[in-house]
Amino acid sequence: MIINNVKLILQDEIINGSLEARDGVIYRYGEGASRLPQALDGDGGWLLPGLIELHTDNMDKFFTPRPNVDWPAHSAMSSHDALMVANGITTVLDAVAIGDVRDGGHRAGTLQKMIDAIIDSHATGATRAEHRLHLRCELPHSSTLGLFEQFMDQPAVSLVSLMDHSPGQRQFVSPVKYREYTQGKYHLSDRQMDAFEREQTALARQWSAPNRAAIAAHCRRRNITLASHDDATVEHVEESRALGSAIAEFPTTEAAARASHHLGLQVLMGAPNIVRGASHSGNVAAHHLASIGVLDILSSDYYPASLLDAAFRVAADETNGFTLPQAVRLMTDNPARALGLGDRGLIAEGRRADLVLAHRHSGHVYVKNVWRQGRQIF
Missing domain, CATH: 2.30.40.10 (Urease, subunit C, domain 1)
Structure with a gap:
């Protein structure tokens, strides 16, 4: 060729x-x-x-295109794969949620189906991009560790992230932001929201710390790359580094991003954040982290076309000093090195x-x- x-x-x-x-x-x-x-x-x-995608939620929309609509796995995987390659992504880590922030959430019902589709389609050569697994572990749940242990020895598992979306944690240090986001997402009344918040706080108190320690230990023994998620403080970052995290996904503050970069964690931010010019949740902007030299990896997150677009936008932004080759490395060489993929x-x-x-x-x-x-x- x-x-x-x-x-x-x-x-x-x-x-x-x-x-x-x-x-x-x-x-x-x-x-x-x-x-x-x-x-x-x-x-x-x-x-x-070829672009390397470490964290995409894009697959969900094809398996569950509407509430209570369960789409056939082969068709869903094929459509997801087509969108990936059409946007220049040749290596994909499909993010699937282990545990859910809401009991009975749709992700729990499609978990096995999505994982089987990723593994089977790769084994049979049915997909054009190379698909791997990113297990997103929602820590404050009794079932999270057991589900993780069920899938952790799959050869396709290349990345594990530790998430805690309970009130007062990481992304939701602000109780006001937590209520705004959760009520909007799940359409809860004030009364329902009060009950949900109490439930999530109790679950986090019981399960978050032991699940975090156990899953991190499993990853260290298996040499699976570990990522933190939504760290907001220096203390969060220090805890993540002590557990063996190599990647800091979506730090929510400049302080957390600076600390992550300083301690050797690769700071990953969303390419949609670059394209839109801000975080949709009001957290620190990716272009700001680029301007202060602490942006290492970009992910398309929920919008695959954002990845290539973001590379050229980063290079065109005179406030950060990135050349185009440096900007392209945010979605090629840097994620490859973070996963130990020295062949691409x-x-x-x-x-x-x-x-x-x-x-x-x-x-x-x-x-x-x-x-x-x-x-x-x-």
Whole structure:
């Protein structure tokens, strides 16, 4: 597979040239052009490594497209996968929730179905992107540890995050914000909300600490990458680091992000935050963390198209000093290194030929072609 006439986004520079892949890996690249007739003309577009997505909730909407609608697993997985590759994402960690912030939440009912779909579709080659598992563990529940232990030895498990969405914790240090968010999401009356808040506080008091310690210990023994979630204070970050976390997902304050970066945790923020210019929940903005040099990884979170868009927006923002190669590493090399995936994430000889050809039209950057291990998948 040969691509001519492209702007290759390398680790630290951009060059105009061509690339050749053989047997699924990058064989060579440079400023010259191939004269072989099978070479693809990239028409001056950007050629960058395939994007690596560590935390996407996108799959949920296909398995449960409407309340009480249970969609067939094969169709749901196929549609989710198609949207991933269409946005240049070649490695996907599908986030599934272990436990739920609400008893009987829809995620509990589709958990096994989603995990089976991810594993089976990968085993049979039914998906175009490479799909792995990200287990999001909601700590304040009696069933969380047992469910985690049921799935923790699946080879597809590549990342585990520890979440606590109970009142007064992490994302919801503010009780006012907690009530606003929860009542809006679950359509609870004031009376129902009071009862729900008491219940969640009691559950957190009983289960959060022992579940956090037990799940982290399982991850350390199995060398599964561990992530904190929504840390809000320096104390939160210090606890996460002591447990062995390598990634800080969505720190909610500048102080937590600075502490995470200082202690060696890779700070992960949402690409939609970059595109929109702010956090939808009112927490610290990703572009601000970029401007102070503590942004390491971007995730598309709930909107797959945001990932590539965010890379070019970060590079165009003069307040942070990111070059385009540095911005692209936020969703390629940096997440690959955080997971220990040394075979991908960069355009370099011997790396996997996971590649994205992108063009700009009317000010918008869009994906034209995608390859995974040298095979065109979009």
